Amino acid sequence: MGETILEMKQIDKSFPGVHALDHVDFNVRRGEVHALMGENGAGKSTLMKVLTGIYTKDSGTITFEGKEVEFHNAREAQDAGVIIVHQELNMVGDLTVAQNIFLGREPKKGFGIDDKKMIEDSKALFERLKIEIDPRMKMSDLTVGKQQMCEIAKAISHNAKVIIFDEPSAALTEKEIEDLFVIIRDLRAQDIGCVYISHRMDEIKVITDRVTVMRDGTYVGTLITADSTKEDIINMMVGRVIYEDPKTHSMCPPDAPVVLKVENLNAGKMVKNVSFELHKGEILGFSGLMGAGRTETARALFGADPKQSGTIYINGKEVDIKSPQDAVKYGIGYLSEDRKRYGVVVRRSIAENTTMACLENYMSGVLINKGAEKKVAQDYVDQLATKTPSVDQLVVNLSGGNQQKVVIAKWLCKNCDILIFDEPTRGIDVGAKNEIYKLMNKLASEGKSIIMISSEMTEILRMSDRVIVMCEGEITGDIDIAEATQENIMDKATRNID
Template identity: 80%
Template sequence: MGEVILEMKGIDKSFPGVHALDHVDLEIRKGEVLALMGENGAGKSTLMKVLTGIYTKDSGTITYEGKEVEFHSAREAQDNGVIIVHQELNMLGHLTVAQNIFIGREFKKGIKIDDKKMNEEAQKLFDRMNVDIDPRETMSKLTVGKQQMCEIAKAISHDAKIIIFDEPSAALTETEIEQLFKIIRDLRSQGMGIVYISHRMDEIKVITDRVTVMRDGTYVGTLITKESTKDDIINMMVGRVIYEDPKEKNMTPPGAPVVLKVEHLNAGKMVQDVSFELHKGEILGFSGLMGAGRTETARALFGADPIDSGDIYINGKKVTIKSPQDAVKCGIGYLSEDRKRYGIVVQKSVAENTTMATLEKFMSGPFINKKKENKIAQEYVEQLATKTPGTDQLVVNLSGGNQQKVVIAKWLTRDCDILIFDEPTRGIDVGAKNEIYKLMNQLAAEGKAIIMISSEMTEILRMSDRIVVMCEGKKTGELDISEATQENIMNMATREIE
């Protein structure tokens, strides 16, 4: 491994009510991939924001290429070769690929922008990365995976020396993840320092050289990846070992009634003749590869997308669902995979988000009964172990795992009988995952019926009582958990229905 290119020593950062970083150390070396791990709220993102000038540190030192530095903006960090590729991409969809890569640094011929030169330079970057992307293509027409490759190309174009990847694989297919890893290995071979933030333990073992672990805003330690086990890393993250054993048998109560029956559902190109049943107290897993139609099925059920044909029965009664309001009246709650877009209002408080779907219960005349609202919100903060200074905290200031808990609290307040969890633990650490798993099992034991959509095979096998498998908009199989294996799920997930 190469020489140290950047060292952070004793970094301290506080916000009102939160000591986010408590004298944290970090070391990045040339030609290595360093995993930065920790539970949501451990301080990983805050540390990276301090490094890249988004936040100002309270104390501590940052030494970069042998000199003490302090960047005052992300642009200043970028200009010095320290760049973060965010989980939520920051591209402008209406511009071309090349225009996005060189935005603010456009090549010009006289007073006019030289698009030809920008396309040529963008092509050189893609050739270097061995990626097939047309620089003239409109950004919005690319897949999420290719958009991310454009973000990486943009980082390289700044003569990057350190690139920070924040949950880079969260929305990628297996093929795109393999391509991402190839690019990261190439960058490492060129002497670049890579920081890789992820909760996917299997990826960490494959792509990283060392693992630095944070917990509750403090530095816990650094391990050599190849000399460490998964349990070693998890134990450092959470202070205890968490096991993710698959469920061995169907836990649905015998004779449990069917609460939701879907027959021959069609909705656009991605939901074609889908039929299934969901029982009281059951966790029904939906598995399949990216683009299989799982989320589209959930959105159609919830009235978020129009249904072309098919029948939906709730407790044996045929219902018509044309909007999310209809679905909520039928007792269906939907936890979207995109919680910031559909699940919460980040600029509102924990209490306001908790009561959002049941506001009529908290009205006193024309006004909201804040005391009553805060009381129920506090109950769910305690029940779900949500890390927040108080119920008046803005949700934007919470970690991803705690934001997810607020979304769950919203639907628990509504007391929905049918809950759709779409990628419930995406971007969430192992400790928070375990808490959400326990909660889902508890809800099922109380008689709630749960549909869980997940791209993580271990999650599907750990949580489901039965599994519906989809491929290209169609249901290609159904398995009881007692007969489910990764192999037979994958076989169903990669074949068209006959």
């Protein structure tokens, strides 16, 4: 770790009804990876947005390379070498990968853009980072994980002195995270200061040198990572210790009826002859690497993508699901991994989003019963501990993790019998994660059936009654939780690859 390159002092920032930052201190040294931690809504992203000129601070000072600075927008920060990789993806879907990476600084040829150079430079960049993406592909055709890797590559392609990673790993699988860590170690070796925001404790221990913890918009303290335990950090974040024990046996009764049966489902390139059964009251974990076909299976099942063949039975009866509307009619809810694209309407309030999938229950004649809508929304805000001044708040103003809670509320409100949770706790802090786990267990014990797609091994082992493993579009394992281990899951997850 080198000298301090960046120092934020007594940063204060308020939004209407929210004191997001209350005189926060934070600094970064050259060649360190500095974790910034705290519960959802603690103020991490806001602090980093103040730093990079996206938000204007109310008071406080920022010193960069010995001089007081004030960046007025992200561009100014970027030109000075302070670069942020955002929590929410913000690439332009209709442009190619290369166009996105060089957006606003395209290489010129005559009066036009030098497409060839742009593609070659992108290729070189990906090669250097050992990322396998074709720069000519349209952004919207990439998986969320791949899009995230593009954002990271783009950040690195600038001449950075400080890089902020705001929950980069939330959209990545274990393998991609390993790749990311190789990149980050390389940046550190080049004396670049990295800020790393994540809710995953294991990552913090592996990749960071120091940890700063925030709570409710205030600075709590800074620790040397090597000298502190996971429990120390969690305790600082939430003021109590939380244990993460794996499940030892299935909670689903052995004679529970089959509520959903999928037979030889084929869809697109990533779903090949998928067959499985889901029982009443069961939490069925879907494990696998990114690109294993888990989301594609869920989407085909839900009617969001067309299927080529296969039969679906609900409570023993064959059903024809052609659209998400059909799926919802049969009592299936799908909590998507990509909340921005499918989950919430960010320009609407929490209350409106909560009742969106079941508005018919909140109508009085032709009008929406706003009182009832607000009441149910408030119930879920309380139950999930969503941090907001009121249910009238627009979702766009919530922190990332709190937006995810609104998506969960929306499907819970719908009261579906079969719930597909695709990466349900992505970007959710340890305390709130625990609340969501409790809620899932409660739903299962009440007889709801849950498919939980997760790339986090600890989550699979802690929540599932049974684990389905997928690899390259096929099911390669079906393991009772009593027998499941990290090793036998990983073994099946990579079976078709080697």
